[in-house]
Amino acid sequence: MRTVNVSEITENIKEMCIEANHYLSKDMEAALKHSQETEASPLGRQILGQLSENLQIAADEMIPICQDTGMAVVFLEVGQDVHLEGGAVEEAVNEGVRKGYTEGYLRKSVVGDPIERVNTGDNTPAVIHYSIVPGDTVRITVAPKGFGSENMSRVFMLKPADGIEGVKDAILKAVSEAGPNACPPMVVGVGIGGTFEKCALMAKQALTRETGAHSTIPYVRELEEEMLEKINGLGIGPGGLGGTTTALAVHINTYPTHIAGLPVAVNICCHVNRHIVREL
């Protein structure tokens, strides 16, 4: 049994919130750079160039990449041989977010109640997903999520008879309706199977995958490749101003489901697809 003090979780999450909002991960940066070489539209290439320049300015001058510094989504994978001491884990995570957004001067975007809508002033609470895994480490993923693209995400409760063609139509419908509102080029996270909530969680987790890495399931990999091509054929383009780079990647996760259903969730992320991982 290994002991981890929750204050370590707080310190790391603080740093990760600040880092994620100023430095886009290498995989996203590379995908954006690569898209400049493949984009067919001159205006699209210009916009992609500006997005890359914006990343450089953010890193050099410590200015957040985007004004929407997101709601902090945190995945905690806790090894079953870890003993967590020093306080409540949930409070430790929220303290990390609080410190990160306050000390990092990041925009506070969270309201304490969805109807009364009073800003909590420190970007807490985070949305936290826990899982118990084998091992004696704590793996933390911080993925601050902007809401321009979150708002354009969708869940479709398809019927089994809709089949794979229904899944393709659902993904294309979500992306087409998102259009420029999701600040393309996007990363499209898809969850297929499970239940209503499981498919949404899989879609969110899919966004944290290394950009452009494929599923190990052959038909899912083919579907990811086909959907990327189809999405880029929609012509929405960088900034929604036309072009061949509407998405940088499509990541699909699947799970067994009920005989009577075919749930599909499409979680869209703008080009600022922030995700950082640390292991304690």
Ligand SMILES: O=C(O)C[C@H](O)C(=O)O
């Ligand atoms: O800044 C915001 O909160 C809005 C949003 O992310 C947007 O895409 O406009």
